[in-house]
Amino acid sequence: MALLHATWRAARDLAGQGAPVLPVHALHVHHGLSRFADDWRDHCARQCERWRAEGADLHFHVRHLGLRPQAGESLEALAREGRYRALAGMAREAGCRVVLLAHHRDDQAETFLLQALRGAGAAGLAAMPRAIERDGLRWLRPWLARPRAEIEAYVAAHRIPHVDDDSNADPRHARNRLRLQVMPSLREAFPQAPLALADAAARAQDAAECLEALAALDLEAVQAPDGPALQAAALAALSPARRRNLLRHWLTGQGLAVRASLLGRLAEELPLAGSGAAWPLDAGRLLRLHRGRLAPDMCGESSPEVRSGMPPDEIALAPWLPPGLSAGQALTLALPGWSGRLHLEPVGAGGLAWAELAVLVARPRRGGEQFQSHAAGVPRALKKQFQAAGVPAWLRDAPLLWRGERLVCVPALGVDAREQAPPGEAQWRPRWAG
Incomplete structure (x- = not known):
């Protein structure tokens, strides 16, 4: 609500100085998970109406998800994926090119710690980017360097009505446990911890970008000239670290799940492997070595009968x-x-x-x-x-x-x-x- 308030006021002030009028679209995602979800939707709609009465060129949109997680499925991951898909859909329908997100420095510090606890590499430790192009939209987090305390002060100064999500106090969610139980003790022992962790995430972003650039260069030298396969001899000539980095980049680019254990095995075994060697990927697929080339098996076996359903005639x-x-x-x-x-x-x-x-x-x-x-x-x-x-x-x-x-x-x-x-x-x- 603070970001929405600041955005429409900035757009109004710019228009008052002769700039083109910039319409602001408030995108609300109704996850269907809380008994208060309808109240939150109505609160946002009413507040947008009030701010329109104050001169805001403000438009309210809502998308209902109705999530139904299956047994063993991560509710947080399901909600996050659904939320971003809904935001992208509403933004495109409204003709928006930019989506602003209100993540702040404390969020970034928490994300860095969560990724570290999951054993993430540079890409995971990079946490949330300040700006990214995705789904044909530009996603910006203008407050990523601002502490939560500054936003709370802004809310108090402008008396902005807002809602506190009761699920934020539920310790079943990993981020809530970190926020409620770990971060207070960490700040008490190290007052600059949120700033230091956010700075570490920024350095990880630089490292991840450099690793991607290196992988792209190595891919040019290693990829077979007439297809997506990798030339095993050229791949084996790389150092183990560059080999793992390239394989991660290559497999991810083909939409395949990448496990650290698989990358470790490949880095060690490829230089000694002979034609016909294979390594398991996801969903029954294999990564095969054939005539000096490494390529993913499209179905896990050479026979088309093992595929999930036969392809259509046309x-x-x-x-x-x-x-x-x-x-x-x-x-x-x-x-x-x-x-x-x-x-x-x-x-x-x-x-x-x-x-x-x-x-x-x-x-x-x-x-x-x-x-x-x-x-x-x-x-x-x-x-x-x-x-x-x-x-x-x-x-x-x-x-x-x-x-x-x-x-x-x-x-x-x-x-x-x-x-x-x-x-x-x-x-x-x-x-x-x-």
Whole structure:
């Protein structure tokens, strides 16, 4: 409520100085978890009405979640994911480009400690970023360097009505235990603890950014030139720490769960592993070493029968493309019936024309398909092309992309040479990841 009050007053003052009028949208998430949730929603709506009467260009929005956590599911994580999804949806519907969040320095200190207690690395210890681009929106935390006491003083000075969430006193939640039982003792023994912990989070943010940049550089040197696999020899040549850092970056980028124990095993075992070696990932998938290349198995076995449901005979891409798709925009599609993701990555040459995407259909491999890998080559059986390129059996069951009765793309091989867009034209290279 303090951040909302400060925001609409700033917007009003700017407009009074001749700046364009900036409408302010109050986004309220009704989680459906507290018996007081309806009262909180009504309180916020009434307060927005009062401030509109004082000259605020203020609009109130609400989204109901109705969360129903399953046994063993983290209520905090479920609420957080639902909350951010709801905020993003309301912001886009309201035409907003920026979302302001009221996290403060004490919140940042708590987050740093919670992540440390969970054994997090630099990315986790970085806690909450002050600014981030996500879901097509810019998320800002303008008060991240301000202590809670300053905000409480602002509330008192302006007599801002607000609600105290009774669940904040529930010790079943880890953050509440930390806030109520640990932080008071820590501040008593070390008065500057919140500031020091927030500063540590800021240094962790720098470290995490540097590690991501290093991983991106290593990925360029280690990734196979014709696909998403890693070249095992080049990977093994890195130091164990860089190897773990690159593997974390690479697996996370493909939407796969990353366990510290797995990274440790890979760092130690890869230099000595032979072809056919495999390491377990999540949901029954494997990370396999084949002909000197490391790649995730798209279904955990080479047989498509082990997948959760057989893929459809044909599915059009058009209904799954986001509205307003523009040239040069990377895209990831989850096609119903396929246990994987289709990644569309902008390229300068050798890709598929942007205009083609809306007319393509995905079909499973049936046998007898022909594919031409080079302009100077000739069409050959898809099986022969897979063998020549060293594509492992478990990556050969990705969907094939067709335009009518012409096979235009095999994600594991690329775009058929006869179907590639002219240089200089906006184009994509499809890639499949299980």
